[in-house]
Amino acid sequence: MIARTALLALLPIVAVIALTQRRRLTAIIGMGLFSFLLAVSYLLLHAPDVALTEATIGLGLITAIYVLAIRRTGRLTIVADEAPGLFVREGDRIVGLEHEILARFARHLGLDLSVQFVPHRDVADLVRSGEADVGAGGWVPGEEAGVFATRPHLDTALFTVGGAEGEAGEGVPRVRYEGYFADLDPKSLYTAETPVTLDLARFLAVRRSDVPDGSVTRHPQPRGYAFVVNERRRDLHSALDAYIERLREDGELDRLTRRFLA
């Protein structure tokens, strides 16, 4: 009786823990554990047939297909936000400089490339948690903990847009744009109260649409686009760095840059 009550009380707790996980694999394994506890509860509820079915289907079959669906062996997983010229969706294809570099890098390692578009703010998070191997999509390195940035492969600059004139610049809180590139709306950007900081690729895309010039400040210090890799994946980090260096040395990087960004 006590065992039954305790087990039943445990079920919602396990479910909540499993469903608040950030990593999908952890969530799936958590739900597998939940199914196991549920099967035991069915035994204690005098339903051995149900317990057996739940154990085989809920615990076995469902967990198996979900793990199979997300488990990537032999894949290089990229998380990225779209960035014009660097990493963009065209129909069901992806094109851009960064995509091209990573696709060649994956081929170099003998892996399949798998891309997942996520909001800009989630890129570092997903790389840090190990959900993805490499983060990309117009990433300008800052002081993110837990991730390594590769050496920059392309120069860029930061721009601050919006807010009252002259306000932007030193001392003003620089809110980096965090959402999907797809959601970037020039109108609301230029009329926003707080100034928003954009990198060159996104800034150009916003400028191209015919919105009146708001207040725009160009940040003086030079920056560069880079990829991010998990801190623990030193091997991947150095391999990617070396690969980009090689591309730069034989002039291929310049050719690609001209092809995608000219």
Place this chain on the structure above:
Amino acid sequence: MAFSVGVVLFGIGLVAIAIRRDLVIKLLALGLTNAGSILCLVAVGDRPDARVPICAVCRDAIYADPLPQALVLSAIVINFAILALALVFVMRLVEQYHSTDSRHIEDLVQRDLDARGGP
């Protein structure tokens, strides 16, 4: 007790479907809602002092009701069928949009529809 836990699990699943944006997590939560309703159904046939309904002559004691248990066997299988098919569809969406974020996919679908003059 078991019925209440079932309803609570159902609720947790619903909240997770509504606020988690990742489709894989949403499907896991959908599995949880179904598991909750199944637990409710098992619970109504049971009592703490009942026995397992396997017996030749079942008269001398209280037995758990076999009907809800038999129904639940069907429900568990249906739950699996739903989760498997939904997962396959998510795989197709990922292939197309490279995203499992429901909001993002919704935006992209709307844009595709607008571009092509609707379905």
Place this chain on the structure above:
Amino acid sequence: MILAVLPLSRFVLGLLCRLSERTARLLAAVGWCLSAALTIFLIVETRDGSAITVGLGGWSADLGIVLRFDAVSAAVCPLVLLLELAVLLYVRRDAPRPVFYALLQFLLGAVFALLLSQDLFNEYVILELLTLVGFLLVGYDRRPSQVWASLKYLVLASIGMGFFLVGVAVIYRHTGTLNLGLLAEILADRPEAPWSVLAATLLTAGVAVKAGLFGFSQWLPAAHSAAPPAVSALLSGLVIKMGIVVILRLSQVFPLGTTLQIFGAATALLGVVYTAYARNLKRMLAFSTLSQIGYLVLGLAIGTPQALAGVLDYAIAHGLFKGLLFLAAGEASRAVGSGRFTDLVSNRAAIPNATVGALLVGTLGIVGLPPLAGFGAKAVLFGSHPNVFVATIMILTSIGTAFAFAKLLPLFRFRRAAPRASHRIAAYAVLALPILFFVPLTGVTLPSLQLGSGLRPLLAVESVGAIAIGVLLHRLSARRTPRLPRRIFFLEEAVLAILIGLLLVYLFLSV
């Protein structure tokens, strides 16, 4: 035992459809003929208003599952057959894969099974089967918009079925039976127990998702407009009706009158507003299904025998003209290359004459021009003395429908030298003829539907008046159409809407 053959034969045929498209088509024809023969036999047997009951496996209703062929089944079975025939003729040219025919057989088997079912859990399993088959059919072309629409459909329908299952648990806990007939007897003694209100709430809310009631129906427009035309016709014409049939059965057990009235009115109004301002033909038809569902539910809310007959009439009529409209709209959009009204009107020369004719018949049917199908069915509903609220909503819906479909007026031009002939005339004829001769046909075959009893000359004037007002409003209204919010059809918002809807149902039922 013959009743079991009706659904089971379809499942057998579905299993056999695998080798080639030709055999699959042959099997579909066999299935149709078999079902048609059985249906005719059963309708003749039950002409006097009786019902045929069979306990499967020889068990009675308190132990096993009982199938029952009653007036509801007798009314809907012919619609099923007509729509199936039209869809089979329509897809012939597309040469779909055998898997399409297999899914079609499973869908129809499930529809027949549901029409015969009298058992709550049995209905749960069949509704899930319908959900899954419908889900696969909506995504049949595997376009991402279809895949996404059908994924939303699956998630929401599955949540609804979860509520339904909890409702089944509550019912079984307190009554010990799942059979609707036995349940009605038990509940006749104590209708107002808190658990019976709870069970009614959960069951109704669960089915409402499948039936497309306001608040529960956020998946419907996307799924019905994204699906291939033949599938849209089946979904709008049949699958949605299955939800209505279950609600009808529930309303005979639980006192759902007020709840259905409010939700029916809300569904009808929401549907009409979105129909009026849709910019795309298939999307407009999907929203119009919503408003017509509201109409049906309002009829159920009246609850008298004549109103129920009217609901069945209208369900048949709607199945016919919505099926026809979806099929014709599919061909028109394909011929023009776009479903937008502006594109359709500017390229109307590309649409074959037969398709235009089908659209015209469907439109006249749906707006209720006497003496076509829509009018005949509405006449019975109006003849059942609805209260002022219900009558007002019904008239508003009629006007709104006429207003919306007036957008199609520029398309109705026939050309002497047609650019292309349509290959689908047979499919259109199967549905168009019953629409044109609805009143005499149903009067002869299904006397229980009480057609004719509500036909008054005044009603014809009112109906034409409503159409005239609708068309006039369309002429007067500004060219620019407002953009209605799309956000309420997103997945997360839809889940929230279901929750709020469930609370409202509980509120209305317990007051």
Place this chain on the structure above:
Amino acid sequence: MRPRPFHLLAIVCTVCVVLVVLLAFHSVDPETAPHATYVERPVAETGATNRVASVYLNYRLYDSLLEILVFFVAVLGVRFYLGARERPDVPPLAESEVVRTSAALLFPLAVLLGVYLAALGQISPGGGFGAGVIAASGLLLTSIALGIDAIDRRIRRNAIERIERGALLVLLLLMLLPLPLGHPAFTDLLPKGAPGAVLSSGAIPLYNVLIALKVVAGAWLILRSFVRHRGEI
């Protein structure tokens, strides 16, 4: 995750729904005895001492059949939507020798357990569905050890499909068979035997074996598709 008004609204509504259900459900005496309709029926009626099996495969066989159809549709759908483009060569999942050996050892065990559960479903907990899934997971283990192509070479996919369809077809025909024979009950096809014996309860063991066959084939087809397409999300 930052809380937003929408999230709060969703949580509040769900809590309301949960409270409504719980309060209304517990408004009457919560601890009455369960209904005893089915345990009180004489065992001779179906011959099965496992009363769940007697409900599942006799009184409510129709539901079970529909449920297996749902499973069949799921298999059909998974194969239709995943099968269109198969990646040619998928390496074994496990690289280590230990995993391979243990997987190879576990396979016969899984099959044995499956056979046991299917054959004795009428007198002990089990039944065809669980049995089929267990046997199919045995195949999954083997595919982990040897690679999916090794299994595909040994068991042709056509054969599996035929088993799946055939088993279900036989089930459906058994359901329709009583019609020309004038038999009322599903399980009257075979003798009832002594309650508790291995060969008893009329056709229930037969149904269990057929369901197990159908499920092992169906579950393997699903698992196989997912192994071929693994890691696609």
